[in-house]
Amino acid sequence: MALETERKFLVKGDFKQYAYAHEEIVQGYLSSVTERTVRIRIKGDKAYITIKGAGDESGMSRYEWEKEIPGEEARELMKLCEPGIIDKVRYYIENGDRKFEVDEFHGENEGLIMAEIELADKEEEFDRPDWLGTEVTGDSRYYNSSLVKYPYREWKNE
Amino acid sequence: MALETERKFLVKGDFKQYAYAHEEIVQGYLSSVTERTVRIRIKGDKAYITIKGAGDESGMSRYEWEKEIPGEEARELMKLCEPGIIDKVRYYIENGDRKFEVDEFHGENEGLIMAEIELADKEEEFDRPDWLGTEVTGDSRYYNSSLVKYPYREWKNE
Numbered sequence: 001m002a003l004e005t006e007r008k009f010l011v012k013g014d015f016k017q018y019a020y021a022h023e024e025i026v027q028g029y030l031s032s033v034t035e036r037t038v039r040i041r042i043k044g045d046k047a048y049i050t051i052k053g054a055g056d057e058s059g060m061s062r063y064e065w066e067k068e069i070p071g072e073e074a075r076e077l078m079k080l081c082e083p084g085i086i087d088k089v090r091y092y093i094e095n096g097d098r099k100f101e102v103d104e105f106h107g108e109n110e111g112l113i114m115a116e117i118e119l120a121d122k123e124e125e126f127d128r129p130d131w132l133g134t135e136v137t138g139d140s141r142y143y144n145s146s147l148v149k150y151p152y153r154e155w156k157n158e
Numbered sequence: 159m160a161l162e163t164e165r166k167f168l169v170k171g172d173f174k175q176y177a178y179a180h181e182e183i184v185q186g187y188l189s190s191v192t193e194r195t196v197r198i199r200i201k202g203d204k205a206y207i208t209i210k211g212a213g214d215e216s217g218m219s220r221y222e223w224e225k226e227i228p229g230e231e232a233r234e235l236m237k238l239c240e241p242g243i244i245d246k247v248r249y250y251i252e253n254g255d256r257k258f259e260v261d262e263f264h265g266e267n268e269g270l271i272m273a274e275i276e277l278a279d280k281e282e283e284f285d286r287p288d289w290l291g292t293e294v295t296g297d298s299r300y301y302n303s304s305l306v307k308y309p310y311r312e313w314k315n316e
Contacts, residue, residue, distance in 0.1 A: 030196050030209060031189035036238045038188050038196045049207075051188060053238045065235060067225065077223060080194045080211045 005061045005121055008142060011113040012133035015102050019091035025103070028081030032145040039145070040077045043090070047074030055138060061122070084108065084148035096127050108151035114142060163219045163279055166300060169271040171289035173260050177249035183261070186239030190303040197303070198235045201248075205232030213296060219280070242266065242306035254285055266309035272300060 027041040035054040041047065046068060053063035069077075078085065087107045093100040098117055105112040114136070117126060136142045141150065185199040193212040199205065204226060211221035227235075236243065245265045251258040256275055263270040272294070275284060294300045299308065 030194045031191075033189075036188045036240070051235060051238065063234075063238070065231060067227070069225070073223060076221075077209060080209065080221070082194070 005119050005124075006116050007119065007135065007137045008139075009115045009117075009135050009137075010133035011102060011115050011131055013131035015093060015100075015113075015115070015129075015131040016091060018093045018129070018131075019102070020094060022089055022091045025088050025090050026078070026085060027144065028078045028085045029145055029148055030077070030081055032082055032148050034140060034143065034145065037143075037145045040074050040081060042071060042074050042078070045071065047071045049074075049077070082148060084151065086144050086147060093129075095129065098126055100129075105147070105152065108153050109147050110153060111156075112147070112152040163277045163282075164274050165277065165293065165295045166297075167273045167275075167293050167295075168291035169260060169273050169289055170291035173251060173258075173271075173273070173287075173289040174249060176251045176287070176289075177260070178252060180247055180249045183246050183248050184236070184243060185302065186236045186243045187303055187306050188235070188239055190240055190306050192298060192301065192303065195301075195303045198232050198239060200229060200232050200236070203229065205229045207232075207235070240306060242309065244302050244305060251287075253287065256284055258287075263305070263310065266311050267305050268311060270305075270310040 023044040025041060025043045027039055030038040030040065037052045039050045039052070041050060047070065048066055049069050050064065050066040055062045086105070086109065088103045088105045088109070091102040091104065093102060095117065098119065100115045100117050102113065102115045115132060119126065140146055181202040183199060183201045185197055188196040188198065195210045197208045197210070199208060205228065206224055207227050208222065208224040213220045243265075244263070244267065246261045246263045246267070249260040249262065251260060253275065256277070258273045258275050260271065260273045273290060277284065298304055
């Protein structure tokens with residue numbers, strides 16, 4: 001089980017021209033409780049079960065456990081998931097020694113685009129491209145496990 | 159993912175003399191919601207992650223998905239589980255072509271002893287030994303995932 005340090009940002013400009021690859025991601029949650037999320041994800045032609053613990057105070061670090069599983073099993077397990085399956089396309093963009101993963105959401109979260117960068121620790125510096133918007137690290141509304149229950153489309157009515 | 163058919167009974171007499179083996183089981187739940195339980199189990203020197211769907215109307219059959227995982231990872235994942243870890247000793251008893259698994263609970267569920275038999279289907283007949291008590295198949299209070307939240311010791315006050 002690894003401790004992952006990630007920072008998350010909204011995206012405000014055109015980023016697709018910088019992407020070197022992209023793939024579709026479909027994921028559901030067997031538990032969307034923040035203290036113990038259990039996610040089933042189909043990404044391209046691979047599938048995974050991922051368990052995450054609660055974030056620390058900064059919201060940057062969470063324990064994560066992940067195993068690859070056969071796609072057929074993932075599709076069966078997806079049927080057991082909570083209502084509200086997440087459907088998005090992930091773009092990969094190089095950024096110095098690091099890379100951004102930019103998720104463009106569809107379905108109930110259409111309109112939401114978020115970039116994530118994985119860092120060695122909370123203090124690590126990194127270049128901020130023009131298209132990078134407001135930081136939303138630690139804001140639980142932007143967790144995918146929250147978007148299942150309160151999708152982005154419903155926010156506009158607030 | 160297999161469909162398992164199980165029947166569950168309380169135990170009313172001495173069963174231990176018939177057991178050919180026993181082992182300790184410690185388990186916790188990442189989700190104890192009946193429609194999608196996610197269980198981390200350490201059984202003897204092995205460990206598993208198990209996902210079960212909702213039971214059918216009879217309560218006899220539930221979808222089940224299980225993978226063996228390293229004990230070290232199970233111990234880490236156990237820390238993320240909901241409060242209320244289940245601690246029990248499982249006894250194995252032969253019964254014709256089938257076998258009973260009899261769970262003697264400890265901790266918050268001390269006093270509860272339950273026997274389970276796995277069958278090919280709901281119609282299959284089987285011998286009922288003297289020590290077998292009332293059938294509780296489908297009674298969700300007796301699900302281990304329920305015993306986490308409402309342990310047996312608290313029932314006595316009802």
